[in-house]
Amino acid sequence: MLDIPSRVRVHVETPLAAQNDMGVCDAFEQYAPVREPDTMNAPHPPKVAGIDSTVPSPAHTVAPAPVTTGPPAVPAAPSVSSGPGALLTDRLAGWVSDLTTLHELTERLARTDTLADALQELLRAGAALVGARRGLVVLEPADRLGPDTMIGLGLGRADLGHIETVPRSALSYGRILEGLPGGEGEIAEPDLFAEDGLDPRHREVAARLGYAASYAMPLEADGGGGRLGAAVWLYDEPAEPGERQRHLIGLYVRYAAEHLARLLEVERTRACMRTMTEELLPSRLPRVPGVQLAARHRTGPRGGGDWYDALPLPDAALGLAVGSVTGSGPSAVAAMGRLRASLRAYAVMEGEDPVAVLSDLELLLRLTEPARSATALFAYCEPALRKITLAGAGHCPPLLLGERRTEFVETSVSAPLGMLACWEAPSVELEAEAGETVLLYTDGLLHRTGEPTDRAFSRLHAAAAGVPKSLRHDPGAIADHVLRTLLPDGAAGQDSDEDVVLLAARFE
Structure with missing residues (x-):
């Protein structure tokens, strides 16, 4: 400029x-900056990294005086594109x-609303601003609380692996992250192979990956957030950003660091909620002769109250339960943990009567948490007889899947727990055939489809009926197929306010 x-x-x-x-x-x-007037057409500094077309350089409108021969021409009117005003x-x-x-x-x-997307956008925009083609960003918060990650632009995982084999003290981003001398700010290396004392391993990796220069910047958040990481852009030939480019990338990175700091806190909160929920749910499913079990659980970003359980009971029986507590966040997760623990105790004492189990659970919920309601379904299974006795409180009916039938189990209509002064509903008995699978799930699975309830049930039925015969011997494969079919394009793993629980029990 x-x-x-x-x-x-x-x-x-x-x-x-x-x-x-x-x-x-x-x-x-x-x-x-304010200086003395310079010439009208100051040349640009030679041999600096060119800037991407998305950041156009201002065009100079002062044209050189034409060389003419012959009689002088008639003076023209003054041009608006000449003189100091131009x-x-x-x-x-x-x-x-x-x-x-x-x-x-x-x-x-x-x-961008995820940390990974924001890091990719930072690399793409930075490459356009400094005129580079490739780059990488290393996220290593100074508080050591994570998450730590490395993302490349134009670099594969193998390329990033090669770069990580170089000693950190020999890399520009390593000096920034480790706080070594010279790593306090931006680091420009305009010609790596011309530098004296370049680390031999760094020279080898740079030659192998085909980059000859680099420009690195720290990612630092204001307000005491500290250093988040570092970003590096790589040039195929010796080059470095000019003064204007450095000014632009400095402004952009300053804003990007604040945005990354906010997303980092969100990611940490989500990870904490996922950890809390997973710790309150079964770490592994029991092994009971005559039945195979598999469970799939997806927690929303704020943490929800959906849960499942499977526990061995006396007389070689098995108790299966799914449920959902109203609300979200830490309070809902804590309530879910208390409700599940209470149901386990009631199931051990009177599991053969699912109605009694849910009646006791309803009384506990009404006395201890009168402002909260919940849905629940409890099934008492006798694997040797393939007999199931179940009762539900405002919960979705199970789905029975076999070679000759795919149908919802008809359960009595009842209110959720905590909605009435006294809850009670009759239980239902059914017998599964050899090789049939019972699917228990929460309503979050239906809500994530975005369809009305009746259409969501139809889609669930179609997804279960469409399970290939080659997968029907494995309850885990059945659950995965249902999730992929009902929630395509990875929707089952995406962030949503709705939790998803799917518990599959296949009887042998």
Whole structure:
């Protein structure tokens, strides 16, 4: 960028992209320093990294004086694109272009809602700003609480593995992350192979991957967040960003670090909720002769109250249960844990009578947590006889899957626990044939389809009926097939406010 005379100073202040429409960082302060007037057409510094077309350089409108021969021409009217005003126009056009580009890039970054997507967007935008083709970002929060990850742009996993074999002290991002001398800020290595004392392993990896220069920047969050990691962009030939490019990438990375810090806290909260939920659910399913078990559970980002259980009972019996507690978050997870623990105790004492088990559970819920309701289904199984006695409280009916039939078990209609002054509903008995599987699930499985309830039940029935015969001997394969069919395109693993529980029991 060219300099502006001291009598002309432009200040453009723009807040964070998340706070207004400009989409740039805290302040775009005094973009051009105040110096003495320079020549009208100052040449660009030679041999620097070219900037991507998404960040256009301002075009100079001052054309050289034409060389003419013969009689002098008639003087023309003054052109609006000549003189000092044209230079100022070029400067302002360049700044507007830069602001527009930063606005677009930060808006794209702000639309990312996962840490992995934000890191990928950071690499792509940074590569455009500094004129690089490849790069990598290393996330290692200074508080050592994780998550730690490395993501590449234009680099495969094998390439990242090769880079990790280089001693950290020899890598620019390693010096930043380890706080070594020279790693306090940006690190430009315009010609790696011309550097004296380049680590032999680094030289070998750079030659193998085909990069000759690098530019690294730390990712630091303001407000005491500390260092989050470092980003590195790689050049195929000796090069380095120019002054204008460094200014733009500095503004962008400053905003990106704040966005990453927010997503990092969200990711940690989600991981904590998943851990809490998993610890309150069975770590493994019991092995009971005559029946095979498999369970699939997906927790929402805020933590939900869906749960399942399978426990051996006296006389070689087996108790199966699924349920859902209203609400989400830590309180719902804690209530789910208490409810499941209580049901286990009641099942051991009177599991052969599922109605009594749910009646005791309803009384406990009404006395201890009167503001909360829950649905539940408990089944008392006798594997040797392939006999099942079950009762449900406001819960979805089980689905029976076999070679000759795929049908929902008809259960009595009843209210959820805690909704009535006294709950009681009759139990239902059924006998499964050899090789048949009973699917117990929560309503979150139906809600995630986005369909009305009747259509969601129809889709679940069709998904179960469509399980290939080659998979019907494995309850885990049956559960996976139902999830993939009912929630295609990875929807079962995506974040959703609805938990998913699917418990499959195959009788031999």
